[in-house]
Amino acid sequence: MDVRTVLPAIAVGWSILSAGLLGGERGHAAEAGSVNDAAGAGRHVAALADDALEGREGGSRGGRAAGAYIVETLRGAGLRPAGDEGTYYQRFGTMRNILALVPGSDPACERELVVVGAHYDHVGYGTAANSYGPTGLIHNGADDNASGVAGVLEIAEVLQAMPAKPRRPVLLAFWDGEEKGLLGSWHFVRVRPQPLLDLRPVFVVNLDMIGRLRGERVEIYGGRTMLGLRRILAEANRGTGLELIFDWDIVDDSDHFPFIESRVPTVMLHTGLHDEYHRPSDDVQLVNTAGVEAVARLALGMVMAVADQPGALAGFRDAGRREKNAHRDSLERVVPAGSVATRGRWGMSTRSDAGDPTAPVVVRVVPDSPLDRAGLRTGDRIIAIDGEPIVTQTAMLERMATAGDALRLTLERAGRILDIDVVGGRAPASTGETQTAVPSPAADEGSGAMTRPIPPGKPLPGRPAPGSAASLPAGLKKNRP
Numbered sequence: 170m171d172v173r174t175v176l177p178a179i180a181v182g183w184s185i186l187s188a189g190l191l192g193g194e195r196g197h198a199a200e201a202g203s204v205n206d207a208a209g210a211g212r213h214v215a216a217l218a219d220d221a222l223e224g225r226e227g228g229s230r231g232g233r234a235a236g237a238y239i240v241e242t243l244r245g246a247g248l249r250p251a252g253d254e255g256t257y258y259q260r261f262g263t264m265r266n267i268l269a270l271v272p273g274s275d276p277a278c279e280r281e282l283v284v285v286g287a288h289y290d291h292v293g294y295g296t297a298a299n300s301y302g303p304t305g306l307i308h309n310g311a312d313d314n315a316s317g318v319a320g321v322l323e324i325a326e327v328l329q330a331m332p333a334k335p336r337r338p339v340l341l342a343f344w345d346g347e348e349k350g351l352l353g354s355w356h357f358v359r360v361r362p363q364p365l366l367d368l369r370p371v372f373v374v375n376l377d378m379i380g381r382l383r384g385e386r387v388e389i390y391g392g393r394t395m396l397g398l399r400r401i402l403a404e405a406n407r408g409t410g411l412e413l414i415f416d417w418d419i420v421d422d423s424d425h426f427p428f429i430e431s432r433v434p435t436v437m438l439h440t441g442l443h444d445e446y447h448r449p450s451d452d453v454q455l456v457n458t459a460g461v462e463a464v465a466r467l468a469l470g471m472v473m474a475v476a477d478q479p480g481a482l483a484g485f486r487d488a489g490r491r492e493k494n495a496h497r498d499s500l501e502r503v504v505p506a507g508s509v510a511t512r513g514r515w516g517m518s519t520r521s522d523a524g525d526p527t528a529p530v531v532v533r534v535v536p537d538s539p540l541d542r543a544g545l546r547t548g549d550r551i552i553a554i555d556g557e558p559i560v561t562q563t564a565m566l567e568r569m570a571t572a573g574d575a576l577r578l579t580l581e582r583a584g585r586i587l588d589i590d591v592v593g594g595r596a597p598a599s600t601g602e603t604q605t606a607v608p609s610p611a612a613d614e615g616s617g618a619m620t621r622p623i624p625p626g627k628p629l630p631g632r633p634a635p636g637s638a639a640s641l642p643a644g645l646k647k648n649r650p
C-alpha cells in the first residue's frame with residue numbers, strides 16, 4: 170500500500186491501533202502456526218519476505234529477484250504468460266508487471282477480462298518519504314504485500330488446476346512500482362501487452378495487505394462500483410464467514426484506484442493497518458497465514474462468481490466513485506425508537522439503498538416485536554423472504570403485510586448471510602400517527618391484517634445458511650473454524 174495517501178489516516182488511527190487492537194491479536198499468527206509451513210500461502214510469504222530480496226523495491230536487485238520467484242511459481246504451475254514477447258513480464262522503465270492468463274471457456278465473453286492482482290514491490294531499505302523507520306534496514310513487507318502476492322499465487326494455482334475453466338478469462342497480475350505511486354497498475358490501464366490487446370477488464374480484485382486478519386475482520390473498498398457486488402461478496406463469503414467491513418471511501422492508496430478511475434468495477438480486500446506498517450518490523454512471524462488463505466478463498470469465490478456469470482455483467486456504477494462513508498452512515502442511520510408510530514406487526518423500519526434496491530437496510534427494530542425476538546438488528550439488510558429474493562423495498566413491505574403468521578427472513582449482516590425464523594405478532598393498535606416523521610426513504614413494514622392472536626413467540630436462533638464452499642474448487646485449504 171502506498172504510504173503517501175495513507176499517512177493522514179494512520180496518524181489519526183495510530184493511538185487506537187497502539188492502544189489495543191493489536192495487543193490481543195499478536196499471538197494469532199503464532200497460534201495458527203502455519204507461517205513456517207512449507208506449503209500454501211506461508212511458503213510464498215516466507216520466500217517473498219526473505220532478507221535476500223532486500224525489501225523488493227521496484228527496479229532494484231531484490232525487486233527483480235522477487236519477480237523471478239513469482240515467474241518461476243507461475244511457470245511451475247503451468248500458467249500461460251500474458252506479458253510482452255511471450256514472457257510473463259510487462260516492462261516499464263526499470264520495472265516489470267508480471268501477468269499470467271487463464272483463458273475463458275465461453276466464446277460469447279472471451280474478451281471480458283476478470284483480473285485478480287496484488288503489488289509485489291515494497292520499499293527496499295526505506296526512506297524518510299516511504300518509511301516510518303528506522304530507515305536503512307531491510308523492509309521485508311511481509312504483510313505489505315507479500316501476503317497479497319501469496320494470495321494471488323494460491324488463486325493462480327487453483328484456477329490452473331481446475332478441470333473446467335470459468336466462462337471469462339482470468340488474469341493473474343502482480344504489479345510493480347506500487348509503492349512509488351501505483352506505477353504498474355497505472356501503466357497497465359494505459360498500455361496492454363500484445364496477448365491482451367483484444368481483451369477489456371470488466372472486473373478487478375485487488376489484494377493489498379491481507380496478512381493481518383484480526384477478529385475475522387476484512388475491509389472492503391470499492392464494493393459499490395457495480396450493482397450486486399455486495400451480494401456477490403456475501404455469497405463468496407459463505408464458505409469463509411469473515412466479517413466484511415464495507416468502506417465507501419475511494420482513495421488512491423493502492424492498485425484498485427487506476428481501475429476505478431478507468432470505470433472498471435474493482436474491489437480491494439485489506440486486513441487493516443498496524444504498528445509495523447512501512448517499518449522493518451513488518452515481518453513474516455506476524456503474518457496470519459490462515460487468514461491469508463481465508464481472504465484468498467473469498468477473493469477466489471468472487472472471481473469465480475463474476476468470471477462464470479452467464480449473460481452480461483452489471484457494468485460500472487459511477488456513483489460508487491463518489492459515495493463516501495458519510496453517505497453510508499446516513500443510509501444506515503437508525504430511526505430512534507419512539508420517533509414514529511409502530512404500524513407494522515413484525516416490528517421494523519427499513520431504508521432503500523439506491524446502490525442495491527434488492528437489499529433494504531434495517532434502520533429500526535421495535536423492542537420486543539417479533540423481529541426483535543427473532544434477532545434482527547439495525548444495519549441488517551433483508552435479501553429474501555421465504556426464499557424469494559427482494560426486488561424493491563415496496564415489494565418487500567407488501568409481502569410482509571400479506572404474510573401468514575410466520576416468516577423466514579434471509580438477511581446479510583456484515584457480509585454474512587443468515588436466515589432467521591420469525592413468528593408473527595398481533596397487529597398493534599394504531600396510534601393514529603403517520604409515518605411522516607420517518608426520513609423520506611425509510612418505511613415501516615406494512616400494517617398487518619392479522620387479527621388472530623399468536624402463541625408466545627419462541628424465536629428460533631439465527632443460523633448460518635448452508636455454506637457453498639463445497640462448490641468451490643479444492644486447493645485453497647479450509648483450515649479455519
Ligand SMILES: [Zn+2]
Binds near residue numbers: 170171348
Ligand atoms: Zn505499502
